Amino acid sequence: MTEAAPTKKKHHCTCHSGDASPMHPRPFKVVKIWKELSDTFSMSLVPEDGQPIVFAPGQFNMLYVFGVGEVPISVSGDPTDLSTLVHTTRAVGNVSRALDALKEGMSVGVRGPFGTVWPLDIAEGKDLVFVAGGIGLAPLRPVIYQAMAYRHKYRNLAILYGARTPEDILFDKELLRWKARFDIDVQVTVDRSTGDWAGRVGLVTKLVECGGFDPANTVAYTCGPEVMMLHVVDSLHKRGVPHDRIYLSMERNMKCGVGFCGHCQWGTSFVCRDGPVFRFDTIADDLKVREL
Numbered sequence: 001m002t003e004a005a006p007t008k009k010k011h012h013c014t015c016h017s018g019d020a021s022p023m024h025p026r027p028f029k030v031v032k033i034w035k036e037l038s039d040t041f042s043m044s045l046v047p048e049d050g051q052p053i054v055f056a057p058g059q060f061n062m063l064y065v066f067g068v069g070e071v072p073i074s075v076s077g078d079p080t081d082l083s084t085l086v087h088t089t090r091a092v093g094n095v096s097r098a099l100d101a102l103k104e105g106m107s108v109g110v111r112g113p114f115g116t117v118w119p120l121d122i123a124e125g126k127d128l129v130f131v132a133g134g135i136g137l138a139p140l141r142p143v144i145y146q147a148m149a150y151r152h153k154y155r156n157l158a159i160l161y162g163a164r165t166p167e168d169i170l171f172d173k174e175l176l177r178w179k180a181r182f183d184i185d186v187q188v189t190v191d192r193s194t195g196d197w198a199g200r201v202g203l204v205t206k207l208v209e210c211g212g213f214d215p216a217n218t219v220a221y222t223c224g225p226e227v228m229m230l231h232v233v234d235s236l237h238k239r240g241v242p243h244d245r246i247y248l249s250m251e252r253n254m255k256c257g258v259g260f261c262g263h264c265q266w267g268t269s270f271v272c273r274d275g276p277v278f279r280f281d282t283i284a285d286d287l288k289v290r291e292l
């Protein structure tokens with residue numbers, strides 16, 4: 001049976017209050033900003049108007065550094081926390097570096113949340129597999145929190161994570177905490193070992209090949225570099241997970257974030273509006289035509 005594709009949300013932003021325009025950033029205050037990795041940081045934001053924040057796992061916000069510009073960043077925090085918004089960002093260019101340079105107490109503009117969500121309702125009674133590469137663990141973390149909060153609804157739960165080196169493992173302490181729960185299979189691998197790393201070395205697809213889940217009864221969620229996700233889909237499919245039970249989150253350059261400008265057009269989809277979370281079989285043809 002074919003599973004439901006991610007819900008196409010209406011182009012409104014549920015975290016806006018007062019001003020209903022999705023193009024108008026809402027001011028948030030940086031309450032905490034901390035380093036995760038040498039080039040990656042997280043920050044927690046609270047709305048200056050004090051209104052609650054509602055987002056669903058998989059959604060992203062447009063973060064605006066006043067006078068610099070705006071970038072799409074997925075929410076990486078807990079969806080049950082209605083008071084604080086957490087994002088985890090790799091500083092790669094103009095705006096992400098300007099975000100990194102913000103100090104506690106400073107303001108940032110937020111538009112959103114936008115986009116489709118990781119669907120969990122379709123996975124009840126099934127095994128869940130989360131496969132992440134590098135910073136791809138950040139957009140998956142909210143759905144992992146959600147799955148853990150309702151752990152009894154699912155059978156096996158596996159988190160398979162790959163990083164370049166041990167120093168690049170995101171949320172390392174949290175991964176250890178999850179592993180210590182014993183009701184979750186957490187496997188971590190690195191492309192290249194350094195220092196006293198005694199864990200696995202190899203691609204994350206190796207973890208998929210031997211992961212403890214029942215392929216015929218599994219829903220899989222993957223996020224990371226596009227080429228990694230394609231290999232992950234291939235490995236999952238070879239194990240027997242059908243394409244209509246694999247979800248992935250895509251990235252394209254964005255401007256409006258709400259389906260107006262066409263900047264993120266990809267094949268017949270707008271990634272901001274129809275994604276970023278897509279069911280694999282619905283985009284398989286577009287993915288074959290690289291850089292469409």
Ligand SMILES: Cc1cc2nc3c(=O)[nH]c(=O)nc-3n(C[C@H](O)[C@H](O)[C@H](O)COP(=O)(O)OP(=O)(O)OC[C@H]3O[C@@H](n4cnc5c(N)ncnc54)[C@H](O)[C@@H]3O)c2cc1C
Nearest residue numbers: 060071072073074088089090092093094095096251252276
């Ligand atoms: C829906 C969505 C969700 C996203 N979620 C996150 C997130 O949770 N965390 C996060 O860190 N990023 C996320 N991104 C990517 C993020 O939006 C970009 O990294 C950001 O727009 C870069 O803007 P910039 O102005 O800092 O860099 P630019 O000045 O635009 O780019 C500088 C250089 O960095 C390169 N570059 C741009 N993006 C990346 C990248 N992702 N990786 C490596 N090199 C890059 C460019 O090719 C360019 O050479 C997401 C993107 C989308 C579309």
Ligand code: FES
Nearest residue numbers: 255257261262272
């Ligand atoms: S960013 Fe404008 S249509 Fe998607």
